[in-house]
Amino acid sequence: MEEKNLAEAVIGDQSLTSSNYENWKVYMQNFLSNLNLWDIVNGNESEPDAADHKYNTWFMKNEMALNAIKTSCGPEMSPHLQGITSSKQAWDQLASLQSPASSSAEEKGVSKEIQHGDDEDRPDALPETEDSFSGEPEYIRFRPFYKALIKGDWETAKETIEDDPGALTAKITHAGETALHVAVLSTKLSTVKELLSLLPPEALEAKSTPGNPAISFAASLGITEIAKLMVEKNNGVLRIINQHGRIPLVVAVLNGKEDMVRYLYSVTPEEELDPDTSKNGATFLTGAITAEMYDIALDALELYPNLAVSEDLFGKTAIAELARKSSAFPSGSRFGLWQKWLYSSCVQSGFYEELITDIANSFPRISTPRIRSPKGISGEISTDVESPHRVRSPKRSGSRNISEEIIFMSKFSRSPSGSRFGSWMQHLYSSCLCVVPGVKDIQKRKIKHAQVLVLLKVVCSAIGLLTVEELKDGKVDDAIHLTATNGNIEVFMELLDANPSLVYATSSSKRTLYHQAVMSRQVNIFNFISSMGQRDSRAIALDESQNNLLHFAGVLPSPSQLDKISGAALQMQRELQWFQEVEKIVQSKFKEFVNKDGITPAQLFTKEHKALKKDGEAWMKETANACMLVSALIATVMFAAAFTVPGGNVENTGTPFFLKTTAFTIFIVSDAISLFASCTSILMFFAILTARYAEQDFLKSLPKKLIIGLASLFISIAAMMAAFGATLVIVLQNRVTWVSIPVTLLATVPVALFGFLQFPLFIDIVRSTYGTGIFTCKKLI
Known part of the structure; x- marks a missing residue:
């Protein structure tokens, strides 16, 4: 989130009373729109699932909108919003109070929504008694203090603290947030510095009513300077979990704040990532993979190899995240002719694969997946190039820098027989790196690819040690089906190399990998399975709806797959080519085989492709x-x-x-x-x-x-x-x-x-x- 001048965002004299709702409504709508918060309030931006990486961003925006609405309410209207945790709910509640139908609720000072709401969905709801809604809430008297903190007006805030020292640690918002919470949310570094100079270290561990410490807000917003100040004051904040059970490091990685992640990773105690004590380590690993911070993910795996097969807070595993990120691998990258030449010129192909394998093999292995590996295992490979993004904390001084190892070791240093041509190419590449546009980007992409390939090999080596039951518990079958759906051939091949029996994995609907590859039109997966032998025997499998392989060739693929081909006519041609190719594989009896719906593959193809055929004709x-x-x-x-x-x-x-x-x-x-x-x-x-x-x-x-x-x-x-x-x-x-x-x-x-x-x-x-x-x-x- 970008730092905003929130001084313009303070409500000022436009406090809501029982008589100025219409004027207040217009003012607030403009105010929230200027802060890009209106979509949260009107419901256009709905609350995502807690497992979604967008949840934390939504949560922070909802908190800001709710704070603004409640702060703008006068003493007469504030009691009606107690216990409400949704900005949309607060907005609707205030609107309902203006209609005659809500008069009975007004008499009690609380709407029917609050009276009959679900407590489990509102972990920060206050006790819903008549007394709790009567009188003026405690935080109302701190409104000037709150506004001063939001504006960054330290002189006014300081006067409040001098008059009432308790304001420093008091809960000054409806959500039970302290002055430090508000200062962090306002992104005012100078205000945070002043507050930290007055606060005792233990005050930094205070949580809001939902259970969020201030450092979680800093981690979510990615304000590294504020996090550093707080850690210097009290490094115990690194261990504090928020309302979702996440430490600040995990909050930062789930929000994709790379600078914050690299800082917090360098100072967070290693044991906080131990998969035997919590799921924060596994969540950090999957979050780092999602955010493409592969070097940090590799470092975490070196500390705790068991993370490779551990589930995170959302029930996801590292291999599942890798399976989803087909664009992170070479096969999922699209290059022009010039880019392809640059990419292949970064490092010679044979040396590139050899280097990746050597690095992956040097990682510590888990002897038994459920037993934590000893601490302190660290293999070192000498490096020549300094990476600007590598975490180098004293406690991790032995950890390797994958970026440095792959930088590409003198780049063209292993040209054939040390020829002059190789030396000339090395100088040419070094010159291009400085002056030719796009060369650095290509090199960075190849570094990323090398890192993710090493990460993949390390994770798959752990999967190779799992028993059949552990494979099922770890949802590895689901992961390999995901690779077949996304066409992630690198992950697919590594998984089969780690455990060849995975080729027989079936989904909950009894679909095989062959079925999945054909239905998703993934050519690389289809060709790879076909080249493994026993192609005819794999082609006779039926799913729970009695669909054979040719039925899946008759199903129209997703628009994302069709859009890879230009023009509806060529898309139709490609679909016919798929159908004909699969038709060559299946036995003759399956060509007229009917599924549970009584439809043959040819009939299904005609039905599914009716619209595409029409578009192709047009x-x-x-x-x-x-x-x-x-x-x-x-x-x-x-x-x-x-x-x-x-x-x-x-x-x-x-x-x-x-x-x-x-x-x-x-x-x-x-x-x-x-x-x-x-x-x-x-x-x-x-x-x-x-x-x-x-x-x-x-x-x-x-x-x-x-x-x-x-x-x-x-x-x-x-x-x-x-x-x-x-x-x-x-x-x-x-x-x-x-x-x-x-x-x-x-x-x-x-x-x-x-x-x-x-x-x-x-x-x-x-x-x-x-x-x-x-x-x-x-x-x-």
Whole structure:
């Protein structure tokens, strides 16, 4: 959260009374909108699940909005909001008090929502007795103090403390927050410094009514300077848990605050991450993986290898998080040609894999998954490069820096036979690192990939020691199904390498990995399973709905998978290719096999792809119409140009004056080629418009016509520009002889532009229709 000038956010004189609700409502709505809190209050941004990484952000925004609403209420209205923990609930409560229907509730000073609310959903609710809602709440008298802290007005706040020393540790908000909580939430570093100079160390451990210490707020907001001040004052705050049982380090990593995480990790006692005493260590590990802080995750695994197979506070494991992050691995990264070359040039491929394996093998192993490994185990590998982000605390001085080990060890240092070419490439790469845009980004990505691959190997080595029961308890079966769904081939291969029996893992609906790969259209997973042998036996499995493998090929995949292919027609073609490929694998009897719904695979395919087929037809016709218009214009111009030759004709014979010149030959040949090519293009696009658009037409017939049409159109445009250039040369050759060069260059512009815009589509169609196919084992990046 960015630091805001909350002085403008204080309500001032617009306190809510029983008579100014409408004015207050407008004022508050504008106020909350300016702070990006209105979506929380009106319900547009609903409360996420506690396991969701967005929950902490929502919680903090809800607290700020609720504080603002309650602070703006005058003494007359404040009692109606006691016990409310939701800003939306508070807003609705105040609105209901303005209607006649709520009069009975007003008499008691509490709405029906509060009277009949669920106490378990409101852990910070005060006792709901009549007395608890009568009179002025204690925190109301601290409103000026609260406003001064929010504004960062230390002089006013100091006067309050001098007049009432108890204000330092008193609960000054509806949620039972102290002055330190409020100062941290306001992100005013100077105010926090002044408060810490007055507070005793034990006061830093005070919690709000829900159970949140001030350092949890600092960790959530990522204000490292404030956290440092608090830890220096009392390092015991590092062990304090919030209302969800999370230590500050875990709060920071769940909110993705990298600088805060690196600081807190360097000072948090190691035993706080022990999986035998709490789930904070496992939650920290999964959070670090989610936030892509792989070097810290590796360091935590070196401290406690058991974390690799431990469940976190949300029931998740490290391998499940890795399975979800397909984009974190090389196979999930998309590179252009230039980026691919840079990526492969960072380190030689063989050396890269060897280095990753060596580092992973040097990590301590768990002898038994349920027994904590001894402390102090640490392997060291000498390094040459300092990493700016590595945690180097005294207690972890023996821990390795994976970034340093992978930096890529003199980069091109292991070129073949120490050749001069390798040395030259090393100098070239070092120079590019400084001046060429994108090179540093590519190197950082390769470092990240190396770190996550080491992490994967370490986690999978622990999984390899698990028994069948422990695999089930650790939800490893679910994790490998997740890899098949996401196409995370690196995790998939490592899991099978660690425990080959996982290839037989089935989901709760009895779906196999083969089923999952086909249904999710994951080519790499499909090819890998097919290459393992026993392909026919794997293809006969049925799920609980009696769907065979071909049924899953007939199911329409998710939009995210379809969107990887450009154009609805090519998407339909790819779906037909999948169906045909799976059809080759299954036994003949399964081609007409009906599931529980009495549907065959072919019928299911037709039903699922009805809308896509319609979209493909529309896409084909729109493309054909646009291209045919261009082809028709070219044909018209070229036909007319053939009878209006440049330079004119001899009057008696009708022979062109420049018939024997090279330029005229180029003109007439180019004109003829352009005319014939454009006519061919028109015929092809007309054939597309009049096609019957059956399912099988999308496989070969329609793409072939589109290829011929686009190729002919491209040739006709190129030939037309050549004819135009030749015409100018003929007309101007005796006057401006140098004009042929710039004219030729200018003539290439439309051709190049057309190629730039349409060639990628053309290449995709050709590759998809006549290429080697997608169902072959491919090398990863």
